[in-house]
Amino acid sequence: MRGDRxxxxxxxxxxxxxxLGLLPAFFAVRAQQEDPAFGLLDELPVPAWANTAAVDEVSGSRWCLLECRLRERxxxxxxxxxxxAEVYREALLASGWQRWDARPCPEQKTEGEYTCWRRDELTLDLWVRPPACLAANPEAPVEPKAAAPDPEDCEGALVSMKIRDAIADERTRPRPAPQPSPTELYPDPEEEGSD
Known part of the structure; x- marks a missing residue:
């Protein structure tokens, strides 16, 4: 009887x-796989035609060790x-994102429409542009050996979204005021006397 007990x-x-060991491990693994930022993008009220063939990429650390997480869709x-672009603007506004006049936005001149947005502790860069085959210069010579682009690749638009933690986005940091050069503070006395 004692053995049964x-x-x-x-x-x-x-x-x-x-x-007690498996449940926390299960939820920890699930939390690693499900990024809330991608959840926000999934909840955007855009029509099905505006979000086909989505590809997500993640780089950096969730805890900002060495490099903070960058999510790209x-x-x-x-x-x-x-x-x-109009559909995405309306969807972002409806989902609580606010248009952000960040400098620089975009960091370099781009084709299409590039806008910056903020929500809570996140920043989002939205870039909507024509497909690569339509964005190319139509007057550029075509090499005879080059394959003709697939007609399906030349229709519609490409949409890129980059989400960063605001703390890791350099555009959220105040820029220091420009400092005067030493020659402005202490002019050369010889140059002043020559006038």
């Missing part, structure tokens, strides 16, 4: 350890870039 106690302790739209 010890066996039940051992099973109960083993089951408790298993339950690239997707295609079946409609032209202008119409697609």
């Amino acid at each position: 010890q066996m039940r106690l051992a099973v109960l302790i083993g089951f408790s350890i298993l339950l 690239t997707t295609r739209s079946e409609q032209p870039a202008e119409q697609t």
Whole structure:
């Protein structure tokens, strides 16, 4: 009888350890896989034609060790870039994002429409542009060996979204005021006397 009691106690302790160890591990793995920033993008109220073939990429550390996390989503739209950009602007505003007049936004001259947005502790760069085959210079010579672009690749628009933590986005930091040069503070006395 004593052996049965010890066996039940051992099973109960083993089951408790298993339950208390597996549940936190399960939720930790699930949290690693599900990024809330991608969840915000999934919840954007855009029509199905504006979000086809989405590809997500992640770099950096969730805890900003060495480099903070950068999330990127690239997707295609079946409609032209202008119409697609308008749909995404309305969806971002409806989802609580605010237009952000960041400097620089964009960091370099781009084709299409590039806008910056903020929500809570996140920043988002939205770039809507024509597909690469339409964005190229139509007057450029075509090499005879080059394959003709697939007609499906030349329709619609490309949409790129980059989400950063605001703390890691350099555009959120105040810029120092320009300092006067030493010659402005202490002019050369010889140059002053020559006037």
